[in-house]
Amino acid sequence: MLTQEVTHYIRDFVAPRAAPVLSLYLDVNPANPDNQGKAYLLRAREAIAATQAPPEVGKKVLEALEQSPPQARSRVVFAAQGWMEAYDLQVELPLVQGAEARWGEPYLTPILYMLDEYERVGVVYIDSEKWRMFEVFLGEVEELPGAFRAVGPQEWKQLTQDSPGRRYAQGGVHRAAADTDRFQRRLEAWTHRFYKRLTTLLEQTVNERSIQRLVLMGPKAEVEVFKELLPRRLRERVVATLPSLPTPSAQAGEVLKRVQEVLEPLERERENKxxxxxxxxxxxxxxxxxxxxxQGALYLLVAPWNPQGRVYRAPDGWVSSNPAAAQAHGADQPEEVELKRVLPELVAAYGTRLEFVRGPAEARLHKELGGLAGLPRW
Structure with a gap:
């Protein structure tokens, strides 16, 4: 998984690395018919050859591709003389014809796009014997065994004997749902304190790992009780509640598959709103x-998943689609640059949040709003 540590490393050490650096982004998805017979190797070779990278640097990157075939959808490589970093990702990147290569300043735009598009999701798996937590990010899943480690075996045993599901067995889960405002009064004091303790442990993990969304999975009564006891700052992050999987000891891959079935439609719905x-x-x-x-007037900029086109950047950094407008900001000839390359730099400079949309929302962005849009600060 692309952990927070790796993400920080890319931003703090790869991004400011002295040029020149070879940056390669490659579609290696084995499910893509265009990648049959390792056709991605040919695309990588052609993309690198189109740059001014020294032959020995390109050779090193291609040899690594041949010797350790990616088991992923995308591979990202940064390389220079005597140095190389490679990352295999289980998500698609906004690439033209499956490959992009640059020689010069580290080219981070595609990976920054990816880090913006995907949020870290925490999954709380509420089980009768022991609660588990997972982190889902960039198409991968990791179990977090330390999330509830502070809870001892005897406490889990007592919780099992006094679970909300047992207590509401006579009235059924529908009665439990109807009596939401009475949950705290009907929970025994110990159970109430215990659930509150679990919310504290959950919040610690959420903060430590920068988790933006939560999914609660388990028996309906237990899930509803726990959700009601969450502080509002956590409850507002809950995007879905799901029933338990068939086996309490479900593998991480089973959890990932079930959660992804729900998250993708939710994300597309949110983008359309x-x-x-x-x-x-x-x-x-x-x-x-x-x-x-x-002008600093936008708090949110919305761009298509794979923005096309070029713009002009003046010596003072001002960017415009019109070369004359850019030249008005400096006597020198403006530089022609790719739009998708300057967007992350501009939002960082003006304190604006950047979001990318794809699918139906991307089509609407082009058709109804000219391919780029924003929400004003006031």
């Missing part, structure tokens, strides 16, 4: 959006 808001009160169009962004 965002497009509704942009149409109602946002600004759209490349020129207007870029201008307001650089």
């Amino acid at each position: 965002l497009l509704d808001e942009l149409v109602e009160r946002g600004v759209g169009g490349l020129d207007q959006t870029l201008e307001l962004l650089q």
